[in-house]
Amino acid sequence: MPDGTVMIFLNGGSVAVAAGSTVAAAMLNAGQPCRISVTGEARTALCGMGICFECRALIDGRAHRRSCQVVVRDGMIVETQR
Amino acid sequence: MKNLDVVIIGAGIVGCACARELSLAGLRVGVVEGKSPGCGATAAGMGHLVVMDDSPAQLALTHYSRSVWSELMAELPGSVEYEACGTIWVAADEEEMAEVHNKSRICAAAGVQASVLGPAELSKAEPHLRGGLAGGLLVPDDGVVYPPAAADFFLQEAVQAGAELLQGSEAVFASQGMVRLANGTKLTAGRILLAAGADCSLLPGLPIRRRKGHLLITDRYPGFVNHQLVELGYLKSAHSTESDSVAFNVQPRRTGQLLIGSSRQFDNDDSRAETKIVGQMLERALAYMPGLGQLSGLRLWTGFRAATPDKLPLIGPAGALTGEVADPSLWLVAGFEGLGITNAPGAARLLADQMLSRTSVIDPQPFLPNRFAAQEAVYA
Amino acid sequence: MSHYEVIVVGAGPAGIAAATAAARSGSRVLLLDENPAPGGQIWRVGRSMLKGQSEGEAAKNHALKRLRDSGASFLFGYSVYDAPAAGELRAICESGEAADCPVWGEPHAVSLRYEKLILATGARERFLPFPGWTLPGVFGPGGLQALVKGGFDVKGKRIVVAGSGPLLLAVAAHLRGYGAEVVCVAEQAPLAQMLPFAISLWSHPAKILQGIQYRAALGSAPFHLGCWPVAALADIAGGKLTGVQLTDGRRTWTEDCDLVACGYHLVPNTELASLLGCAIEHGLVKVDEEQRTSVAHVYCAGEPTGIGGLDAALVQGEIAGLASAGKPTRSLQGRRVAERKFARRLEAAFRIRPELRSLAQPDTLVCRCEDVTYAALEKRSGWTDAKLQTRCGMGPCQGRICSAALETLFGWKQISVRPPLMPVPVSALVYSESQPVNLKENQ
Numbered sequence: 001m002p003d004g005t006v007m008i009f010l011n012g013g014s015v016a017v018a019a020g021s022t023v024a025a026a027m028l029n030a031g032q033p034c035r036i037s038v039t040g041e042a043r044t045a046l047c048g049m050g051i052c053f054e055c056r057a058l059i060d061g062r063a064h065r066r067s068c069q070v071v072v073r074d075g076m077i078v079e080t081q082r
Numbered sequence: 083m084k085n086l087d088v089v090i091i092g093a094g095i096v097g098c099a100c101a102r103e104l105s106l107a108g109l110r111v112g113v114v115e116g117k118s119p120g121c122g123a124t125a126a127g128m129g130h131l132v133v134m135d136d137s138p139a140q141l142a143l144t145h146y147s148r149s150v151w152s153e154l155m156a157e158l159p160g161s162v163e164y165e166a167c168g169t170i171w172v173a174a175d176e177e178e179m180a181e182v183h184n185k186s187r188i189c190a191a192a193g194v195q196a197s198v199l200g201p202a203e204l205s206k207a208e209p210h211l212r213g214g215l216a217g218g219l220l221v222p223d224d225g226v227v228y229p230p231a232a233a234d235f236f237l238q239e240a241v242q243a244g245a246e247l248l249q250g251s252e253a254v255f256a257s258q259g260m261v262r263l264a265n266g267t268k269l270t271a272g273r274i275l276l277a278a279g280a281d282c283s284l285l286p287g288l289p290i291r292r293r294k295g296h297l298l299i300t301d302r303y304p305g306f307v308n309h310q311l312v313e314l315g316y317l318k319s320a321h322s323t324e325s326d327s328v329a330f331n332v333q334p335r336r337t338g339q340l341l342i343g344s345s346r347q348f349d350n351d352d353s354r355a356e357t358k359i360v361g362q363m364l365e366r367a368l369a370y371m372p373g374l375g376q377l378s379g380l381r382l383w384t385g386f387r388a389a390t391p392d393k394l395p396l397i398g399p400a401g402a403l404t405g406e407v408a409d410p411s412l413w414l415v416a417g418f419e420g421l422g423i424t425n426a427p428g429a430a431r432l433l434a435d436q437m438l439s440r441t442s443v444i445d446p447q448p449f450l451p452n453r454f455a456a457q458e459a460v461y462a
Numbered sequence: 463m464s465h466y467e468v469i470v471v472g473a474g475p476a477g478i479a480a481a482t483a484a485a486r487s488g489s490r491v492l493l494l495d496e497n498p499a500p501g502g503q504i505w506r507v508g509r510s511m512l513k514g515q516s517e518g519e520a521a522k523n524h525a526l527k528r529l530r531d532s533g534a535s536f537l538f539g540y541s542v543y544d545a546p547a548a549g550e551l552r553a554i555c556e557s558g559e560a561a562d563c564p565v566w567g568e569p570h571a572v573s574l575r576y577e578k579l580i581l582a583t584g585a586r587e588r589f590l591p592f593p594g595w596t597l598p599g600v601f602g603p604g605g606l607q608a609l610v611k612g613g614f615d616v617k618g619k620r621i622v623v624a625g626s627g628p629l630l631l632a633v634a635a636h637l638r639g640y641g642a643e644v645v646c647v648a649e650q651a652p653l654a655q656m657l658p659f660a661i662s663l664w665s666h667p668a669k670i671l672q673g674i675q676y677r678a679a680l681g682s683a684p685f686h687l688g689c690w691p692v693a694a695l696a697d698i699a700g701g702k703l704t705g706v707q708l709t710d711g712r713r714t715w716t717e718d719c720d721l722v723a724c725g726y727h728l729v730p731n732t733e734l735a736s737l738l739g740c741a742i743e744h745g746l747v748k749v750d751e752e753q754r755t756s757v758a759h760v761y762c763a764g765e766p767t768g769i770g771g772l773d774a775a776l777v778q779g780e781i782a783g784l785a786s787a788g789k790p791t792r793s794l795q796g797r798r799v800a801e802r803k804f805a806r807r808l809e810a811a812f813r814i815r816p817e818l819r820s821l822a823q824p825d826t827l828v829c830r831c832e833d834v835t836y837a838a839l840e841k842r843s844g845w846t847d848a849k850l851q852t853r854c855g856m857g858p859c860q861g862r863i864c865s866a867a868l869e870t871l872f873g874w875k876q877i878s879v880r881p882p883l884m885p886v887p888v889s890a891l892v893y894s895e896s897q898p899v900n901l902k903e904n905q
Contacts, residue, residue, distance in 0.1 A: 007479040017613070018613050019505065020613065021612060021613025022609070022612035022613060024612065024614075025608060025609055025610075025613035025614040025615075025782055026613065027602055027611040028609065028614045028823075029613070029614060029615050033598055036339070036562065037596075037830070037833050038302075038831075038832060038833045039833040041833070042598055042701060043596065043598065043830070044598040044599070044810050045588070045605065045609055046600070046601055046605070046830070046863070047586060047587060047601075047602050047604075047605040047608075048601065048602065048604065048605035048608030048609045048612070049604070049605065049861070050496060050587065050857060051501060051862050051863070052605075052830070052859050052862065052863050053641075053831060053857065053859045054886075055510050055832060056858070057142065063301070063303065063377075063378070064301045064302075064378045064858065064885070065556075065557075068612065069496075069556075069557065069609070070557055070559075075761060078503065083786075117846065118843065118844065118846040118847045118850065119847075120850055121846050121847075121850060147511045161851070170892070194588070230850035230851060231850075231851060234850075234851055249843065298888065298891065300888065301858055310778075315668050324862050342888065355880065355881060357546040357893050358734070358893070359543075360891055360893075361891065361892045361893045364888060364892045365892050368888070368889065368890075368892065372606060374888050375887060375889030375892075376887055376888070376889065377887065378886070378887060378888075379882060379885060379886055379888045379890075379891055380856075380857070380858055380887040381670050381856070381862070381880065381882075381885065382881060382882065382891065383880065397644060397743050
């Protein structure tokens, strides 16, 4: 498993995240919702295994990515999916 | 045994629109639906409300029906998701641009608002289209609805006006004022209206062929596409009555989702999605709008359009199409091909006009089923 | 297009056992999984995993070593999304970050051909809607465990673990190992329902031992039987989880907590089997004693044939792998029968109690993708009607989450499965003659 930390940009702020973490875990640790639901509710990951799609986030410009299936990388830009 | 004025077979959008029109006119109406209202071609279609000018009769009906839709707009619930997004017919080259000017003249003559877009205006209106396109024709009053909810709206209005929905058992017999359902229920009515789309099992001699289509829906990408976009080549492919064809046709939904089409295949009864034609359809779409390739595709499905030889629907008494024994009770409202959603409320008016001996706003003659009777006689 | 004698879909215990057995029998085997490493959910590899914390670490390492030595090829990080023709699968790595992706970061789709196919697609958690279940801070127990393994820091967090199934104790023990304070574990099944199961465990001493270890690992946290959550509570602003209301049917009380993990046992992943046309009975893939499905050359092992846990998965996987290679499986049939009995007892022990069907209030969301409420669904005549008129099940999870709830709440059975099996980039549906995958054999 990778050691150390990487920096990601999460909803505009920079956050240090343990290397090897998933983006969903990083968002949970930072208290940021993964997405805003179609009626405006904040949502975070539910199933943790890529099935529920609740953890969709905007990652490096690509919309609707399942953040529980993506590992953080230095300089990654992550935003809550709206 | 129930006795009704009209039994409508099929609760697709056309059957539901007819149920509403006839119930509001005071007739006792029953609607028979074997599965779920709006679950056939109504659910499979795009819900594009579009004026089509491929024949004078088609232009008259689509224009009229679109005007009935706009009359209804104020009453439509939010679930119908009506959006007046307009259509842009996209011209790839100068040859298609000539067609744009031609269509523009036809629209002007018919009183349909339309404006010609040059390449710069086109790319401003739809930044995700590829560069190098010749231009397009914007028809601003065309729109989009979510068809199952529209069908449900028509049905609920009909029910409030006294119509009855008989759901869950399909009609297995319909003749001489008598309808029998699979569960044994019998209904009698002065008139039986077949509104079963491409399902001709109750009257196998109908001049209707199934024409399969595929559609893909994406996740939500608000603002990615602003108008219903259709390539002008669509007219060529949609007109080809024999070979399989695909065309670039993309629709923005109110949800921000995109519907991507379209394909046309005759004599293919397999309801599964087919890899080869889906690939061709999407390749065509990507050729016009490369950015679509990265969007997340959620679901792919198929449906069957009900195509007639002259591409006009059958609206009126079945007449000589009922076979050797004349059956004055049988009426038809079917064969809309890809225009069932657009034409549903207009066709319902034309049909009610005939049943109630009212004068119609447009000439109903080109849609009378009897136009095919003479041809049938030739083959007989 | 890459061609294999046997393709195994899913690299959990069943898939690992199947691929190992098939490859050791001489078949050219590909083992495919959507995760970047083998293990499945139960043997999921975690970030900064502490030694000795993973359940059955020794068994897992042994299985993985045998797999590596077997000669099977691997394709990890790829999900199967279509079966466009007989003997053919399409799979995609959406992130483009798997070892086999040609352009890093670009989604990569491949076509794979097989002579025999073994489905070892595992299971997911069953969720039943209750007020507050969509709040941030509410997870599935397995979901929370996976997120913790992915780096979610639960140190010092107060967690209520609830729902049903053997997973609850395992997860609670795990969370405690990561420094969480487990407030309590609430199992909906009553003692009377659990007893026959508990007694039957005497014939499975390893399972008993594991249970005792988990219970011991819980420390002083209470383990309530016949107890379930009725609502997750949030602060006035509505954003932050503050606690969960529990009931035992007689009295209702509130436990303050930071997180809730709630799931009701497991639902088999049968979608790929359905797409291939395999017969499904009572929600399970129908198989014969050598794990053959109703479709020729397609086998199925593990949870999709009946929720039976690790040991059932291992023996079924091995049988499927041997049978696919034409080898005898007689020596394993005794274990197979014993594990099937265990699976039936498991099902009976964790049967869902009827009270759980009435937890959802009119405004409780049932479909989380499209935010469809219980009240909107109650009016509909069935699945098709609900889909068409409310969008229930029409979102990106394709009804994976809500279909189990709808079956429990309304008795609606999930309808047809269509490709793509999961959302994929539109470009992945353009099936041009794909270039062969250059698999890095035996990573």
